[in-house]
Amino acid sequence: MVDTREKIRFAAVGDLHCRAESAGNLRALFTQAAQEADALLLCGDLTDYGLPEETHVLVNELSGVRIPVIAVLGNHDFESGMQDEVTRILREAGVRILDGEACEVAGVGIAGVKGFAGGYGRGALGHWGEGAIKQFVDEAIHEALKLESALAKLRTSERIAMLHYSPVVETVQGEPPEIFPFLGTSRLEDPLLRYPVTVVIHGHAHRGYPEGKTANNIPVYNVAKPLLQRTFPDRPPFRIIEVPKPVPEDMRP
DSSP states (O other): OOOOSSSSEEEEBOOOBBBBBTTTTSSHHHHHHHHHSEEEESSSBBBBSSHHHHHHHHHHHHTOOOOEEEEOGGGGGGGGGGGGHHHHHHTTTTOEEOOSEEETTTTTEEEOOOOOOOOOOSSOOOOOSHHHHHHHHHHHHHHHHHHHHHHHHOOOOEEEEEEESBBSSSGGTTTTTGGGGTBBBBBHHHHHHOOOOOOEEOOOTTTTTTEEEEEOEEEEEOOBBHHHEEEHHHSSSEEEEEOOOOGGGGGOO
C-alpha cells in the first residue's frame, strides 16, 4: 500500500520521573500516544533517581508500544551515577537513546542530546575565573558541540532536535527567574542557528511555558509532562507534533 499521508506524527513528552511505584501509571499514556503517532519521543528525566529498578518499570510500561521510541536522558537519570546502566536497559528494550547521535524515523531526521545549564543571552555564565566555573561552562559547550555534530550528520529535508534542557529562555518563563540559569542555556541554541531544524522539543522546566521560538523562528516546545498536565488538563499529557512528509533526496530542488 502506498503511504499517501502528508504529515508524520510524533508524540513528545518528557519528565516522566518513573519510580518503582509507578508500575501501571504510564502504560495508558504510552498506549494512547502509540495510537496517535508514528513515533514516541521522550525528552529526558525518564526516571526519578536514575536507578535500574526504575528503568525496568519504565521498560515494562513501554512494552506494549509498537512504534519507534527515541529518547534522551535528563539530569534525574544521572542522579545515582548509573546512567550507563539506565541506557543499557533501555537500549536492550529497543529504545533508541541519543547522546550526540542522529537517527531517522519515516524519513524525518532526529538529533538528540541531554544538553546542560548555564543561562541565556547576556546572562549566560562566562568561561572565566575559577576552575570549577570553567568546568561548568565547558560541560555546556561540550553538549552544544554534541548537538551540532548530530545535526551535521542529517541529510533529511525535515529534522527534529530533541533535548532535555531548554535552548531558549521563552519556554522556561513561569519558573522562578533565579533558577533560569539551571534550566538551560542559549549555547544550545547556537547549533540550531547553524543547522536549522523543523522543530525543537525539550523538557526539564515543569513550570515553564509550552511554546517559544529560536532566533531564526524555529518553534520550540516544552513537553515536560507536569507542564502539559497543568496547561492542557483536557488532553493526554503528550504533545503531538506534525512534520511534513519528507521529500526524497532525489526529488529535492
